[in-house]
Amino acid sequence: MSETGRHEDVPEKNLPGERDTAHGGAVEPADNPFADPGLPPHEPRIQDIDERAAKRSERAVAFLFTLSMLATVGFIAAYVIFPVDEITYIWPFGHVSALNFWLGLTLGVALFCIGAGAVHWARTLMSDEEVADDRHPIEAAPEVKAKVMEDFRAGAKESAIGRRKLVRNTMFGALALVPLSGVVLLRDLGPLPEKKLRTTGWKKGIRLVNQSTNLPLRPEDIAVGSLTFAKPEGLEEDDHEFNQKIAKDALMLVRIQPQNIKDKQELDWSHEGIVAYSKICTHVGCPISLYEQQTHHVLCPCHQSTFDLADGGRVIFGPAGHALPQLHITVKDGFLEAVSDFAEPVGPSFWERG
Incomplete structure (x- = not known):
């Protein structure tokens, strides 16, 4: 390294210019080979230009949410149907608890379908256009707050949640039903006391x-x-x-x-x-x-x-x-x-x- 602090084996044109700063200041070398290419041009998806494709995606998302609801119902049914001590053979797991197997399978399907439906909805029906925004001060100015609310309304509109009623209703149904799995599991904390806390083995005539x-x-x-x-x-x-x-x-x-x-x-x-x-x-x-x-x-x-x-x-x-x-x-x-x-x-x- 020379007295000026520059690496002698680095070409001069690749070195930073004099206006570099330690905290993100502008870099203006004489000839910068790494110029910001910017965002690539937006390419519309098939769902953006073909309403039939959009309808297919909508039906696919609704199917996943509906499948989640059916899996939650299956979870509750399995809890009622299978005795806690029943052992069954399931390939390739071998001999396992039938109750645990079906509870795990149905709950896993219910949660997976909600996640998969949300991802497919976002990738095919929500807006995918990238927008660059400059960093702003931590304290939001009134105009920034107004912009956030405007962006929120625009995002809600672009998500098509109001227009895609089938997706919206099935999603709400899946989200409303899946917590029932946790409620049902509370039943496993122990047998219901009924009147057992109020009565004992003593009765008339017991010595x-x-x-x-x-x-x-x-x-x-x-x-x-x-x-x-x-x-x-x-x-x-x-x-x-x-x-x-x-x-x-x-x-x-x-x-x-x-x-x-x-x-x-x-x-x-x-x-x-x-x-x-x-x-x-x-x-x-x-x-x-x-x-x-x-x-x-x-x-x-x-x-x-x-x-x-x-x-x-x-x-x-x-x-x-x-x-x-x-x-x-x-x-x-x-x-x-x-x-x-x-x-x-x-x-x-x-x-x-x-």
Whole structure:
């Protein structure tokens, strides 16, 4: 490189001129072999000059959007028709879940057809004429804003969305239906609760069984100041739904001197001071296991919600939102049994609860 900073092996005519700048200034070499050729002349497409070709493209776009709608309907139908555990052989994939295969296939077709329809519409029916625009300052001037709105209206007109009603309507139909696939998938979050959150396994005539000994409970089995855990008769630990059922059916019994019971309904629903309450905390559903016999308070070990079993199971401390539900009990043939189910849903609050 010479003292002037130029490469000696580069021809002089190919070097930049004196008016170059570092930030995009004009370049004016004496003889510039790389002059801007400009935009090539616009060549119209066949759809621009032949309305029949434009109609064919319109029908092709409408077909793709319609196929997307049918695929979305097929997605929903497949979700209803195929059992979740059905396995089928599909070449070349082998043995696969029939539900997953058809859900994937129909959803893929629905999304692909929307994309393909939009691309074909843009390439064959929308305006394809290139327009060069000079860079403008970041802050838009009023006349620029007016130009943008004018360009938007021109673009809407050139897209033919108003004139090509078949394309427009089928596109809106496809876009409106495809989100239903996601709505249907929400159904897979789990079974609908129906009334399962409001009912338990307790009903009239069901005996109370000691959860530790698996024997029916008699009144004399419950000592004053003791805490006994119970479950409905017939609920066994080898039942495949035991964990789901005991999460609602778990019961705790304490014996309080009748004169120490403050709530009248609690006294009426007890038997000789034996009161039965849900063991499930009304905060987040933890099992309650700590009992203070002098105060008749029970404490949830998870978040320290405290309930008064001598006063209707009401909350006296902690984040629990409502009192523990009480089970109405009586004695028949010498054994403790339920008179009915809980009057209130057990466990934490849920949004449908009144």
